[in-house]
Amino acid sequence: MSSKEQRRRVGILGTGDFARALAKRLFFSGYDVILGSRKPEKKAMSAIDQCLCNVQLLSVEECIKSASIIFLAVHFDNVKELLTEHVEKLEGKILIDVSNRDRPSSVTSNAELVQKMVPSCKVVKAFNVISAYAMENDYNSSSKQVFIASNSEGARDVVANIAKDMNFRPVDFGGLFAARRIEKHPLRLFPEWRGPLGFAVGVFNAWLLYLIYIYYIAESKYQWEQLFVKVLNKAICMTGITTLSVTYLASSFATVFQIYYGTKHIRFSRWLDKWLKNRKQLGLISFALISIHVIMSVLIMSPTYLSSWYHSTEITVPVNLTAPFQIKQGTWMNWKGEAACLVGIIAYVVLCFICATTFPSVTDTLNWREWRFAQSKMGHAALLLSVGHVLVMGLPGWLSKPHLIYKSITFLCSILPWITLLLKLLFSLPCVDRYVMKLRKGWERHENKCRADCVRPVKHEGYVAIDMNSGKRMSCQDACACPDDRIPMMNIGGSDCDCASDDLVLNVP
Numbered sequence: 277m278s279s280k281e282q283r284r285r286v287g288i289l290g291t292g293d294f295a296r297a298l299a300k301r302l303f304f305s306g307y308d309v310i311l312g313s314r315k316p317e318k319k320a321m322s323a324i325d326q327c328l329c330n331v332q333l334l335s336v337e338e339c340i341k342s343a344s345i346i347f348l349a350v351h352f353d354n355v356k357e358l359l360t361e362h363v364e365k366l367e368g369k370i371l372i373d374v375s376n377r378d379r380p381s382s383v384t385s386n387a388e389l390v391q392k393m394v395p396s397c398k399v400v401k402a403f404n405v406i407s408a409y410a411m412e413n414d415y416n417s418s419s420k421q422v423f424i425a426s427n428s429e430g431a432r433d434v435v436a437n438i439a440k441d442m443n444f445r446p447v448d449f450g451g452l453f454a455a456r457r458i459e460k461h462p463l464r465l466f467p468e469w470r471g472p473l474g475f476a477v478g479v480f481n482a483w484l485l486y487l488i489y490i491y492y493i494a495e496s497k498y499q500w501e502q503l504f505v506k507v508l509n510k511a512i513c514m515t516g517i518t519t520l521s522v523t524y525l526a527s528s529f530a531t532v533f534q535i536y537y538g539t540k541h542i543r544f545s546r547w548l549d550k551w552l553k554n555r556k557q558l559g560l561i562s563f564a565l566i567s568i569h570v571i572m573s574v575l576i577m578s579p580t581y582l583s584s585w586y587h588s589t590e591i592t593v594p595v596n597l598t599a600p601f602q603i604k605q606g607t608w609m610n611w612k613g614e615a616a617c618l619v620g621i622i623a624y625v626v627l628c629f630i631c632a633t634t635f636p637s638v639t640d641t642l643n644w645r646e647w648r649f650a651q652s653k654m655g656h657a658a659l660l661l662s663v664g665h666v667l668v669m670g671l672p673g674w675l676s677k678p679h680l681i682y683k684s685i686t687f688l689c690s691i692l693p694w695i696t697l698l699l700k701l702l703f704s705l706p707c708v709d710r711y712v713m714k715l716r717k718g719w720e721r722h723e724n725k726c727r728a729d730c731v732r733p734v735k736h737e738g739y740v741a742i743d744m745n746s747g748k749r750m751s752c753q754d755a756c757a758c759p760d761d762r763i764p765m766m767n768i769g770g771s772d773c774d775c776a777s778d779d780l781v782l783n784v785p
Contacts, residue, residue: 284308286438287343289336289358291319294374295349297412298403299331305441312339312346314358337362345370345434347403352377352386359393367396370431373455374403380460387425387455400426400435401455405462406444421445423461425454471550472519472557476565479518483689484511490683506581509572514689516565517662521693523558524655526551528699531712538721556634559655563631566662570624584672585613615668623661630654656700663693 285308288295299309310332313319319333340346340362350358352375359366371394373387387401402424403411410420422439424446426432436446449458487507491497498507529548534540544552579586587607609617632638633650642650670686681687703712715721 285310285343285345287312287339287346288349289339289346290349291333292349292351294408294411295347296328297408298347298349298374299328301411301442302438303328303331305443307438307441310334310339310342312336337365340365340369343369345372345438347372347374348390349374351375355386355390356393359390363394363396366394369397370400370428370434371397372400372402372435376404376462377459380463382456385452385455385459387452387459391427391452398426398428398431399452400424400428400431401449401452401458402435402439402446404458421447423447423449423454423458425449425452425458427452468554469557472554472561475522475558476515476519476561480511480515483514483518483685484508486688487511487685490685505572505576509569509576510685512565512572513569514685516562516569517659517666517689518692519558519562519565520659520662521696523555523562524652524659524700525692525696526555527652528696528703531703534715535712538715540716540718541720560631560634563627566624566627570620573620579607582613585609585616612668612672616665619661619668620665623658623665626654626658626661630658656697659693660697663690663697666690666693 284306286302287310288299288302289312291311291313295311299311302309311328312334314336316333316335334342336358346366346369348355348359348371355375371390373390375386377386385401387399391399402422405423406420414420422444424432424435424439426435432448436448439446449455484507487510488503491507492500526548530544530552533542533544533548543549576582579588587610630650633642633647639647666686666689670684670690673684674681674687702708
């Protein structure tokens with residue numbers, strides 16, 4: 277058998293749903309596939325699926341002998357029993373573990389346990405994030421990723437080539453230790469959405485309770501039957517614009533921290549780092565809320581619900597020629613209704629464009645400048661238009677009753693957006709923008725006369741300070757500890773450098 281034919285032959289231990297789907301995918305990708313079963317004489321693959329008529333079904337021992345690349349596609353509870361009998365036959369072969377755990381574990385992984393069972397083979401963790409349905413039916417799956425981990429770099433390359441042949445996108449995670457992280461991936465349930473959703477729900481409840489207080493408790497302005505659309509629409513709108521402003525406020529906070537420390541090399545606090553990473557989720561949540569607000573506003577677009585948006589006509593009917601009877605009838609929109617609709621429509625169209633740029637298929641076609649223009653500049657423009665929409669609706673009321681402006685929902689929900697926009701305007705000033713860009717290019721406000729890099733000693737707890745220029749140990753005061761680190765610096769003699777006056781110390785792990 278030639279080396280090329282040997283490379284194209286793969287074995288699969290198991291005949292379950294995933295094993296059959298994997299066999300079909302490999303066969304249609306040009307591989308010679310052999311299925312290994314403990315009882316091959318009792319199973320007929322062609323009877324289950326006609327596409328498997330060209331796939332050989334052999335015993336486990338014959339399957340291992342026939343292929344140098346073997347997929348382990350059996351339930352992990354049966355792995356030990358299956359592999360123990362064939363440890364010597366698996367020597368030097370590539371064994372691909374596709375199993376998943378019922379619960380995540382930070383102590384070990386299935387792939388690491390397999391490596392301990394068969395130490396003489398090259399165990400690779402891969403394909404566990406692909407479902408049997410996607411493996412069998414979704415052939416246009418170039419966007420689906422296959423995470424790969426193994427202690428053998430050559431084995432990782434071989435499995436990566438197999439994934440490419442199957443029209444998947446391989447992602448190299450490095451050593452087999454990373455299998456713990458890979459096996460946690462299918463067990464995740466929207467972990468990056470929990471914080472943003474919790475924030476949005478909290479803000480929505482706060483605004484809703486305030487609306488109930490001012491409209492039903494402080495004064496009976498609305499009927500309770502109007503709670504489901506009219507009042508909820510206000511709460512959704514207020515939550516949407518608040519979430520949108522928080523999305524773009526994170527970058528301003530990051531800029532403030534960089535200006536304060538005078539460097540970009542100090543890591544942000546954990547809460548700010550998480551906030552920055554959740555901006556996409558916050559933006560999509562705000563877009564969803566604003567979309568709901570648009571739909572509900574169209575449903576109630578009438579002079580009955582939005583009387584301040586329409587002109588009113590009075591019809592006087594004389595009664596007994598003495599007491600007049602007047603009928604008020606709404607007609608067309610006034611300037612407030614027209615302006616609010618126009619600004620709101622433009623803001624929503626801009627938000628739709630920004631949301632479209634978050635799709636992976638669209639993002640891949642944009643360069644960095646285009647993506648930043650859409651997400652930053654157009655995002656702030658959408659926020660400004662949204663504030664303008666609120667301003668048009670609330671300004672007449674603010675002018676007529678300025679002493680009650682602090683109770684106005686339009687005023688309260690526009691405070692945070694105005695803060696976000698003003699900070700963006702401040703940091704866009706040429707003098708400030710040049711300074712920030714200088715920091716982000718690596719310049720630091722403090723001189724490097726006493727820079728100490730934090731290094732953990734091997735044998736005992738603490739840090740030593742090393743001069744990055746000379747490579748010699750330095751003497752630093754306890755005040756020169758790494759930021760946010762509870763382990764103090766160690767005082768080691770040999771230098772007269774005084775680090776107590778330098779408030780910039782880099783924490784390099």
